[in-house]
Amino acid sequence: MAYNLADLFEHSVDAMPDRVALIAAGRRITYRELEDRANRLAHNLLEAGLTTGSHIGVHLHNSIETVETLLAAFKIRAVPININYRYTSDELAYVYGNADLEAVVHHRVYSPRIAEVLPSLPKIRYTVVVEDDLGGVGLHSDSVPYEEALSGSGRRDFGERSNDDVFIMYTGGTTGRPKGVVWTHESIWRVLAGGLDFYTGEAIEDEYQQSQVGSEGEPTLWFALPPLIHAAAMMPTLTALFSGNTVLLESKFDPHRTWELVERHRVQILIITGDAMGRPLIEARQSSRTDTSSLAVVASGAALFSPVIKDAFLDAFPNLVVSDSIGASETGFGGIGFATKGQKQVGGPRVPAGRYAMVIGDDDRPIEPGSGNDGWFAKGGYVPLGYYNDPEKTKEIFREVDGKPVVVTGDRARIEEDGSITLLGRGNMVINTGGEKVFAEEVESAVKAYRDIYDAIVVGVPDERWGHRVSAVVQPRDGAGIDFDGLEHHVRQSLAGYKIPRLLWVEDAVQRTPSGKPDYRWAQGVTKQRDPDYRVISG
Template sequence: MAYTFADLFEHSVDAMPDRLAMIVSAEEVTYRELDEQANRLAHHLEDAGFGVGAHIGIHMHNAIETMVAIIAAFKIRAVPLTVNFRYTADELRYLYDNADLEALVFHRGFADRIADVLPAVPRIRHLISVPDVLASWDEVEIPGAVRYEDVLAAGDPGRGFGERRPDDLYVFYTGGTTGRPKGVVWRHEDIWRVLAGGIDFYTGEPIADEYQQSRNGVAAGEAMRWVMLPPLIHTSAMMPTFNALFSGNTVIMHPTFDADRVWESVARHRAQVMVITGDAMGRPLVESFREQDRDTSSLGVVASGAALFSAAVKDAFFDAMPNLMISDSVGSSETGFGGIGFATKGFEQHGGPRVSGNKYSVVVDDENRALAPGSGGEGRLAKLGNVPIGYYNDPDRTAEIFRTVTGLPADHPGGPTQRAVVTGDRARIEDDGSITLLGRGDMVVNTGGEKVFAEEVEAVVKAHPDVYDAIVIGVPDERWGSRVAAVLCARPGVTPDFESVEKHTRSRLAGYKIPRTFWMTPEVVRTPSGKPDYGWAKRHAEANSPTHRID
């Protein structure tokens, strides 16, 4: 069984060569064309001395060429690492070095910043510059870089690669919400199982074999069209993209997120599925939807993951598109898929999503003992089964998060004691076995001994009609140690009524959870994956006087 991303993709190519694989802006590519382009680049990389285990950086926007580079690396059993294109020079220096990059494929619009960093990372010995989807590729060239178009023109479109192994490695660098980026090391089979369709998301059962996804694609008769909105630097886009490709579907992307352009694309291409990251994309999308009159009736599913998708924004989608199905998934680069929940209009959501129970996701206490349904216990979310090997170049952090969980039922697959990923996500096990995410454990405000989860408060504040977006933080307080505060931006043309905001939050939250200090800002800064940038919010609060304070 060849449970590798390259083999699974090639199965789709062989089964559905002429089916449309990707649409990015005005460009289209079939499965056969995508495969041939990846083969050409893969042969070039082999000829340049790269192969099993070589780390190849992919510093690019969402584009067809981005997927070509990723698939090409997989074909030669190398390890592609997608680079956060918003990183500063200092952050890039750290990532390039920590990840032991040996080659770099990049969009030419990033050449200036990359050129500044390269002298500090001499391990990188091969550069491939790609015509940029957003900027003129003639502006900047890095000496010694080969041109992508020349590589493809000279390359062999056939395969002829060696046998691959399911324990080939895949590394994702994740910045989370704080700290330096961390590389999460996965075996191909493990990450395929938990994030790219190797386990049925609804039943939790492994699929039959490596050909089942491509067989399903053939049996469907035609491709479904998935609009993939997050950047490929994040698992929330990468894994659904591969899941779609393994199943013979068509992936629609844009280099950057623009809500109006998304709805135009949905109408033009008759997309059925849209993948987003929470409120950061959901709110501008639903507000743009109200102002457009295109035929978007093809859209049946909005699937969110990796960031808070609040009940207020979900309800706004239902108001705009009553027949829509909305799913909210739990997971991360460290855990893979942790569970899925389906929204209903008017559901009162406290904190993050509530997902149905499954045998691979549990809540554990501080001693790493699994909490039983009905116990009413709160703890940390833990993921069993197919889990990563650990963090790259970080044994201390690996030991901290990869632990042994006890107290599982005797008949549990894998036994009563198992290795697991114990995340920073606080969660509650419900009576029916479902799990409610409460918020990131490291995003807790301790006010007078009471713990307040930022995500729970953010969801309530953002439901107020005057508020467009918000990040909740803790700020120093002489009496309580910390007080709950919020950095927010208002809806266009609106001056928030803070008295109304206070009454709104007080009606939904305990008194100690109510934000008592507010900073107004024209824009709330988020990471490329849509997560709140808590570091930015704290720096903004430290550097500016509050807009409003409740004593």
């Protein structure tokens, strides 16, 4: 046995076989049933020639089959590769090729795009198609039907696994090409799936501890709203399964339906990604008559979660615990904060630092707490091995501090006098205007707090005089108009003059990634296509 993701799941199966593991699309599946189906798929993958180290694309939206595919790959020591199902053909061909895929499991709705790219990728020799509820009915695919792939043995007879089996999480694509972050199973479990105590930073030394503790108590119901192709949903889902809880999944995010499902299934923990899910959820809640009294925790991560939205949740649910975690695919968990009413926030969240979190300067030396200097958020302890197929980027991000390996993210941060860390924003999205640094997330938070704005992305637009002008692409609330003078007055209450968006573009909808992160490439494209709808002239 090992600190391996397949082993950790199997411990739960052995301890709690008849508990419900997953609920999705009107189906409820127990741990025993999930194990049996994952074993059958695993045997099918072995028969297709896939084995230890084989890369298997998971081109699936949220479903029971998505979890089964992940588990099946882990069981045979293969490497599941998360695929963003919103990619264009060019992006898809790049990721399929960069990840060296040998097989793909996909929902039928994505068949046409997959058919476009497969002829140029001869390494992919096996594909499996899953039926879906998002428009795939009737679409042709040459792939093996998923249920046929489950026709073989359900035995657990796969041999021993290793702590050092490889796990890869592809990330990025909003400002550059996607990159595969390479972890060992033990390291990713330690930082994101319960192998470390989030509050003390102490390592769990017994691989049976999660399942044992889970079996001694009543299960809780977790509703994972982000796509399972993102760590913000995949890792909480695995954490829940390793500890004997139940996970509810939906194929597509719908805020009104979310509250209906919270009532129907008595959801206790709601997993979201910041404002992208938080804002539509809390606004849908205002008109909902559903009974949501079961809800105890709203846990956000991976995207900006504005104070105004946190306050709205606390107003609607006075006894609710609202958490906001920092971290990334390259770092795992970096710290967690808990919201209180009226909390001030600059840029990202301010959280008590995780055990191995730090802020370093450009000289790769830790910055002293309370110095007031900002630097780069960094994480030591259990860190990835590097980026897949990218030695240059690996050398840039994965470094040493005081002789120990750390990963240095693209996030700017400040370490406060009490040791807590305030995230200021993505370093590659810092806007230099007239020599002043402006963090896009800070401006986005202020703009989105205005009554007329539903969503916003802030970018820098080249300017001959200032270098760049702070600019915003905004989405009006309910398709209504925007009082631009009122917006300008509003943001001036919380932002210095040089941080005020000078140019604004109005779009019917602001585009985000499936995980809820701003699509900065799209926003910059908008600013290049046409003149702005509003200009701020005054200083």
